[in-house]
Amino acid sequence: MGSFFALIGSRAIHLAGFLGGISKLLYRSTYWMVIGPLRGKGLRWRASMRQMVVVGFNAIPIVTLISVFIGVIIALQGAYTLRRFEALNYVVDMVAVTVTRELGPLLTAIIVIGRSGSAFAAEIGTMKVGEEVDALQTMGLNPVRFLVVPRYLAMLIMLPCLTTVADTAGVLGGALFAILNMGWSLQNYLLRTIDALVMRDVVSGLIKSMVFAVIITKIGCYEGFTVRGGAEGVGRSTTASVVKSIFSVIAADMIFTAIFYYGSES
Amino acid sequence: MQVPAGDGVVISIRDLVTRFGSREILKDINLDIRYGETFVILGGSGSGKSTLLRNIVGLEPPARGQIWIQGRDITRMTEDEFDELRKKIGMAFQSSALFNSMTIGDNVALPLREHTDLEDSTIQIMTRIKLEQVGLSGFESFMPSQLSGGMRKRAGIARALAMDPEILIFDEPSAGLDPIVAAGIDSLILKLKQAFHMTIVLVTHELTSAFLLADRMAMLDRGRILFVGTPGEMRGSAIPRVRQFLDRQADREHVDVEQYLKILTRESG
Numbered sequence: 001m002g003s004f005f006a007l008i009g010s011r012a013i014h015l016a017g018f019l020g021g022i023s024k025l026l027y028r029s030t031y032w033m034v035i036g037p038l039r040g041k042g043l044r045w046r047a048s049m050r051q052m053v054v055v056g057f058n059a060i061p062i063v064t065l066i067s068v069f070i071g072v073i074i075a076l077q078g079a080y081t082l083r084r085f086e087a088l089n090y091v092v093d094m095v096a097v098t099v100t101r102e103l104g105p106l107l108t109a110i111i112v113i114g115r116s117g118s119a120f121a122a123e124i125g126t127m128k129v130g131e132e133v134d135a136l137q138t139m140g141l142n143p144v145r146f147l148v149v150p151r152y153l154a155m156l157i158m159l160p161c162l163t164t165v166a167d168t169a170g171v172l173g174g175a176l177f178a179i180l181n182m183g184w185s186l187q188n189y190l191l192r193t194i195d196a197l198v199m200r201d202v203v204s205g206l207i208k209s210m211v212f213a214v215i216i217t218k219i220g221c222y223e224g225f226t227v228r229g230g231a232e233g234v235g236r237s238t239t240a241s242v243v244k245s246i247f248s249v250i251a252a253d254m255i256f257t258a259i260f261y262y263g264s265e266s
Numbered sequence: 267m268q269v270p271a272g273d274g275v276v277i278s279i280r281d282l283v284t285r286f287g288s289r290e291i292l293k294d295i296n297l298d299i300r301y302g303e304t305f306v307i308l309g310g311s312g313s314g315k316s317t318l319l320r321n322i323v324g325l326e327p328p329a330r331g332q333i334w335i336q337g338r339d340i341t342r343m344t345e346d347e348f349d350e351l352r353k354k355i356g357m358a359f360q361s362s363a364l365f366n367s368m369t370i371g372d373n374v375a376l377p378l379r380e381h382t383d384l385e386d387s388t389i390q391i392m393t394r395i396k397l398e399q400v401g402l403s404g405f406e407s408f409m410p411s412q413l414s415g416g417m418r419k420r421a422g423i424a425r426a427l428a429m430d431p432e433i434l435i436f437d438e439p440s441a442g443l444d445p446i447v448a449a450g451i452d453s454l455i456l457k458l459k460q461a462f463h464m465t466i467v468l469v470t471h472e473l474t475s476a477f478l479l480a481d482r483m484a485m486l487d488r489g490r491i492l493f494v495g496t497p498g499e500m501r502g503s504a505i506p507r508v509r510q511f512l513d514r515q516a517d518r519e520h521v522d523v524e525q526y527l528k529i530l531t532r533e534s535g
Contacts, residue, residue, distance in 0.1 A: 131363035135425075138323045139377045140352035142345070 056158025071173020093196035095174030121241035124224025282331035309486035356426030371406030416447035
């Protein structure tokens with residue numbers, strides 16, 4: 001029994017340490033991104049651009065493809081139910097709302113966790129193991145400013161962009177079903193989609209994606225900085241970054257969806 | 267607080283204690299390193315010598331005590347002030363710690379690009395000069411992974427020299443190198459010592475390098491300083507641990523048969 005409480009206690013301490021570390025990293029990287037440039041310590045634009053290409057541009061094909069599939073899947077699943085109520089036309093609304101409010105931001109975030117969040121942990125972790133992070137520090141180059149800020153900036157800009165791509169691709173996936181199965185024209189489908197959506201749907205999705213960007217960058221980079229013990233440690237941290245990011249993104253998604261739901265009621 | 271600057275003391279360590287968890291790695295270290303000298307910290311594995319070095323460059327904060335560099339206590343500096351001071355300190359790491367994603371040239375140029383407003387053409391010339399000083403001219407465009415261990419060490423030293431530091435710090439410069447390459451690194455350090463009158467702090471367990479390079483040396487053992495003095499004084503020292511280290515004698519193993527059996531059978535007390 002005693003060991004049971006000891007386990008809970010040690011887990012709680014571990015969690016507190018993790019949350020403390022993440023908050024500190026969030027504070028320091030936001031400081032170096034926002035206040036640093038005002039005090040004459042410039043942003044590293046070239047490194048940021050490079051990260052944007054890796055995080056954002058290179059992910060476009062996979063995000064597009066998966067979102068088209070998801071659009072088709074939602075249309076099929078929606079049609080399965082709606083058909084019984086003779087309300088097949090509402091498939092369009094369903095695809096539009098589900099994709100922009102929920103699945104566009106969420107799936108993009110999960111793809112980006114797999115592609116980039118894990119890479120942040122592995123890259124920074126390898127640098128940590130090879131004393132490269134220490135070397136930066138002894139040169140008077142702040143590792144947070146040098147390594148985290150470019151990734152943070154890239155993520156904050158590119159994740160909403162990718163989400164927009166995913167939204168568009170998802171809607172087109174739904175169109176595929178409507179055209180082939182319901183005999184609609186693309187033009188009608190798009191007009192109906194525009195009718196079905198309000199600005200808030202799209203914006204709430206983009207706000208979510210910015211929150212996800214913060215979570216993914218912080219967890220990925222933090223796991224990298226806290227690597228211990230060689231190549232094996234890098235592997236462990238990379239795995240941990242993916243698991244923790246997916247969990248945190250979905251938890252945050254739930255909270256924000258609830259806020260948007262109850263917020264739109266009043 | 268009195269500034270323990272004295273005549274030409276560059277680094278002054280007072281009552282330094284460092285802990286990892288509850289384990290004390292360094293116990294009450296007091297040390298003065300003078301301007302322009304080459305100071306070697308000698309010690310076996312686990313003596314705490316690398317930790318001491320990490321304390322001096324601010325990679326590991328000490329639990330207690332003060333570290334004065336050029337008359338200022340680094341344990342009470344803000345991060346910004348320390349970063350300013352760090353421009354005057356060059357550090358060559360044991361693993362050379364080159365940035366693997368950059369070429370050798372970019373590695374050396376990085377501190378110059380980040381800390382100065384020099385034109386890129388000037389920086390390139392300076393980079394070439396630094397690489398030439400360590401015997402690596404023509405290797406600017408190589409990646410660290412394409413170089414041998416000894417060459418990487420040299421590149422790491424070139425990077426440490428980039429900002430023309432006043433203090434140069436070496437962590438185990440000859441560790442992991444074969445005797446010939448290690449001797450090459452030693453003679454490079456000797457050359458740098460004669461050419462620039464920098465203060466050099468060097469941590470090693472290699473006796474030959476230590477006696478070749480040192481103006482003064484300290485011996486660190488189990489977190490304490492046993493001895494400080496010139497290489498000559500060290501050779502003549504009668505302190506048993508120092509003698510044991512110099513004569514390369516193994517620790518005598520105490521085998522208590524009864525105790526050993528108890529450990530084997532996991533019988534306590």
